[in-house]
Amino acid sequence: MSIGNLSQLDRALFGLRSLVMNGEFEGGQRLPEVAVAKQLGTSRTPLRQAMDRLVAEGLLERIETGGCRVATFTRDDIADAIEVRGVIEGTAARMAAERGVSADLLGQANDALEGIDRALEASDGLNFECYVRRNAKFHALLAKFSGSALIRREIERMSLLPLASPSAFLSEQAAMPGFQESLRYAQRQHRAILEAITNREGARAEALVREHARLALINLNYLTDVQPTLVKDVPGLALLAST
Amino acid sequence: MSIGNLSQLDRALFGLRSLVMNGEFEGGQRLPEVAVAKQLGTSRTPLRQAMDRLVAEGLLERIETGGCRVATFTRDDIADAIEVRGVIEGTAARMAAERGVSADLLGQANDALEGIDRALEASDGLNFECYVRRNAKFHALLAKFSGSALIRREIERMSLLPLASPSAFLSEQAAMPGFQESLRYAQRQHRAILEAITNREGARAEALVREHARLALINLNYLTDVQPTLVKDVPGLALLAST
DNA sequence: ATGCAATAAGATGTATACAATTGGTGTGAA
DNA sequence: TTCACACCAATTGTATACATCTTATTGCAT
Numbered sequence: 001m002s003i004g005n006l007s008q009l010d011r012a013l014f015g016l017r018s019l020v021m022n023g024e025f026e027g028g029q030r031l032p033e034v035a036v037a038k039q040l041g042t043s044r045t046p047l048r049q050a051m052d053r054l055v056a057e058g059l060l061e062r063i064e065t066g067g068c069r070v071a072t073f074t075r076d077d078i079a080d081a082i083e084v085r086g087v088i089e090g091t092a093a094r095m096a097a098e099r100g101v102s103a104d105l106l107g108q109a110n111d112a113l114e115g116i117d118r119a120l121e122a123s124d125g126l127n128f129e130c131y132v133r134r135n136a137k138f139h140a141l142l143a144k145f146s147g148s149a150l151i152r153r154e155i156e157r158m159s160l161l162p163l164a165s166p167s168a169f170l171s172e173q174a175a176m177p178g179f180q181e182s183l184r185y186a187q188r189q190h191r192a193i194l195e196a197i198t199n200r201e202g203a204r205a206e207a208l209v210r211e212h213a214r215l216a217l218i219n220l221n222y223l224t225d226v227q228p229t230l231v232k233d234v235p236g237l238a239l240l241a242s243t
Numbered sequence: 244m245s246i247g248n249l250s251q252l253d254r255a256l257f258g259l260r261s262l263v264m265n266g267e268f269e270g271g272q273r274l275p276e277v278a279v280a281k282q283l284g285t286s287r288t289p290l291r292q293a294m295d296r297l298v299a300e301g302l303l304e305r306i307e308t309g310g311c312r313v314a315t316f317t318r319d320d321i322a323d324a325i326e327v328r329g330v331i332e333g334t335a336a337r338m339a340a341e342r343g344v345s346a347d348l349l350g351q352a353n354d355a356l357e358g359i360d361r362a363l364e365a366s367d368g369l370n371f372e373c374y375v376r377r378n379a380k381f382h383a384l385l386a387k388f389s390g391s392a393l394i395r396r397e398i399e400r401m402s403l404l405p406l407a408s409p410s411a412f413l414s415e416q417a418a419m420p421g422f423q424e425s426l427r428y429a430q431r432q433h434r435a436i437l438e439a440i441t442n443r444e445g446a447r448a449e450a451l452v453r454e455h456a457r458l459a460l461i462n463l464n465y466l467t468d469v470q471p472t473l474v475k476d477v478p479g480l481a482l483l484a485s486t
Numbered sequence: 487a488t489g490c491a492a493t494a495a496g497a498t499g500t501a502t503a504c505a506a507t508t509g510g511t512g513t514g515a516a
Numbered sequence: 517t518t519c520a521c522a523c524c525a526a527t528t529g530t531a532t533a534c535a536t537c538t539t540a541t542t543g544c545a546t
Contacts, residue, residue, distance in 0.1 A: 008500065033528070043501045044528090045288075049295060056299040058393075065508060066528050080391040087334045091327065148323040150301075251530065276498070286531045287498090308538060309498050 008042045012050035015040045020059055020070055021162065023238025027072040030063060057160050059239075072241045073162060075224060079217055081164035086213025088154050089142060093205035096145035097197045105145060109194055112138040116187050126180060132170050138190060139166045142209070145197065162236030169219035169234065176222055186215055251285045255293035258283045263302055263313055264405065266481025270315040273306060300403050302482075315484045316405060318467060322460055324407035329456025331397050332385060336448035339388035340440045348388060352437055355381040359430050369423060375413050381433060382409045385452070388440065405479030412462035412477065419465055429458055 006014070016036065025031060037047045051068050054060040060068040115134040119127040143155040159165040176182065189212045196205035223234065249257070259279065268274060280290045294311050297303040303311040316324075358377040362370040386398040402408035419425065432455045439448035466477065 030527090032526090034526090045500055045502090048528090049291075052292060052295050053299070056296075058396075076391075077393060080393045083338075084331065084334065084393065084397060087330060088327065091330045095326075148319075150320060150323045150327065153301075154327060273497090275496090277496090288530055288532090291498090310538095 008046040009049050012037075012040050012042050012046045013053060016047070016050050017054060017057075017059065020054065020239070021235045025070050027070050027239060027241070030067050030069050031060070033067070057157075059160075059162070071239065073239050074241045075220065078161075078163045078220060078240070081158060081161045082213055082216045082220070085155065085158040085164050085166075086210040088151065088158060089139070089213060090206040090209040092143055092146035092148075092151050092155065093193060093197055093209045094202040095148065095151065096142075097200050097202040097205045099147055100200070101145050101147075101197060105141060106194070106198060109138060109141045109145075112141065113187070113190050113194065116190065120180070120184060120187065126183075131183065132167055135170070135186075136167055142193070162239050163220060163234070164216070166213075166216070168236070169216060169223065171234070176219070176227075182215070182218075186212065251289040252292050255280075255283050255285050255289045256296060259290070259293050260297060260300075260302065263297065263482070264478045268313050270313050270482060270484070273310045273312050274303070276310070300400075302403075302405070314482065316482050317484045318463065321404075321406045321463060321483070324401060324404045325456055325459045325463070328398065328401040328407050328409075329453040331394065331401060332382070332456060333449040333452040335386055335389035335391075335394050335398065336436060336440060336452045337445040338391065338394065339385070340443050340445040340448045342390055343443070344388050344390075344440060348384060349437070349441060352381060352384045352388075355384065356430070356433050356437065359433065363423070363427060363430065369426075374426065375410055378413070378429075379410055385436070405482050406463060406477070407459070409456075409459070411479070412459060412466065414477070419462070419470075425458070425461075429455065 019025065019036075019039075031051070033044050033047060033051075037044045040047060051060060055062055055068060059071055061071045063069055112134045116131055116138070119130040119134060122130075143152040146152065163169070189208060193205055193208045193212065196202075196208060223237065224240070262268065262279075262282075274294070276287050276290060276294075280287045283290060294303060298305055298311060302314055304314045306312055355377045359374055359381070362373040362377060365373075386395040389395065406412070432451060436448055436451045436455065439445075439451060466480070467483070
């Protein structure tokens with residue numbers, strides 16, 4: 001359990017999550033414990049723990065007669081997950097506005113947004129890696145703003161669902177037409193959200209965050225309808241029901 | 244795994260949840276696996292599975308150096324849990340209004356509300372048991388209305404948290420002054436919620452459900468401030484931090 | 487007396503053996 | 517040919533033994 005030396009449970013958890021997300025298993029089929037344990041180089045005990053956790057995450061589902069199968073998601077499922085993430089993040093923003101946020105935290109959020117500005121104005125057009133990092137930072141701060149550990153955990157939880165996280169589609173979005181314009185739109189929303197929270201405008205903050213989350217929906221639709229060839233590159237998209 | 248013959252995991256899960264909810268363990272102390280396993284009459288393997296699930300439910304928390312401890316909740320934690328339940332139930336109601344609900348389901352909800360009416364008008368003043376049952380039924384239908392399995396699961400999940408469920412305080416509420424008047428107020432909210440959903444008024448339905456959830460907060464405050472002697476009778480209230 | 491270190495006891499993490507249940511396959515009869 | 521029943525293989529659920537890591541206690545040195 002030392003640093004950099006993972007426990008068997010962590011190895012099984014990361015390994016299995018990665019296998020499932022990358023679509024290594026046929027959707028709906030049962031995961032045979034012995035075979036998967038051998039594949040991951042661990043025993044059944046930590047593997048079963050890992051499976052329990054992935055069931056809790058929603059990535060696997062229990063079979064009544066025993067064992068687990070890979071969960072499959074319809075596009076409606078993913079849309080609902082994105083909507084719920086937006087709703088809870090929106091609640092975090094509203095609470096932040098209502099209860100007030102420390103100047104230190106507000107400053108950190110402002111720093112993150114300035115970092116995004118710099119990433120957008122980079123000399124070579126866009127510093128993509130920097131954008132992704134600062135975007136994740138801003139969303140993490142938003143969850144923290146609420147002052148509620150429960151809210152923060154719930155947002156993290158929803159973001160674990162495949163394709164529901166704030167940066168789920170960022171890596172492949174680069175191929176989209178109007179990509180940079182979309183990032184600039186998102187950044188204006190970021191600014192407005194932070195302004196609303198600072199001004200203690202709870203309803204405005206909540207509505208803005210909800211709308212902001214729906215950007216992920218647009219990307220989902222683009223990837224599945226217009227550019228299905230990219231599907232293989234987006235982690236978790238393999239779990240989308242083929243219908 | 245036959246009917247009525249629980250698996251060891253279920254036995255451990257129900258038993259441990261009950262022990263924790265009833266405050267059999269000192270808050271914050273580590274749960275010794277061997278001792279608890281012996282107490283529950285099972286081995287460590289299913290007990291550890293049960294502990295993992297209770298961690299996912301939020302009832303236990305992991306200790307960094309190994310093992311689990313009983314989670315403690317501040318009143319703010321419980322207030323946040325109630326708020327989040329209200330927010331997600333509100334989203335379910337809004338989605339129901341936006342997407343439409345089948346006449347069959349609407350009819351079932353109406354039946355539940357008529358059952359509550361009858362319970363409130365019983366000759367001996369109040370049929371309490373009937374009220375509780377129909378109230379739970381109405382809230383379950385509300386979750387179902389959304390048409391989203393994810394939403395339904397998240398509402399169930401939030402309702403598992405101690406004191407966050409729609410009927411968490413009902414059993415002890417009888418000792419409150421103005422108790423029946425409070426139930427009538429709640430029932431008027433029920434009617435308004437159903438009307439808003441039927442009329443496809445999403446924003447109204449969402450706002451009403453949020454306000455409805457806050458009734459639980461009032462009961463929480465009453466129990467902890469005015470009638471702390473009742474604390475022992477409410478399951479889960481033992482987990483409230485004594486501060 | 488206090489602080490640190492070492493040791494021992496006890497707890498958790500992991501592997502594996504065994505039991506019980508499931509699911510498939512093959513054979514037989516209608 | 518098809519359905520049913522039985523048997524066998526394979527898989528999951530459970531218990532337990534073992535290894536590793538905590539943690540508390542004791543003793544020693546300052």
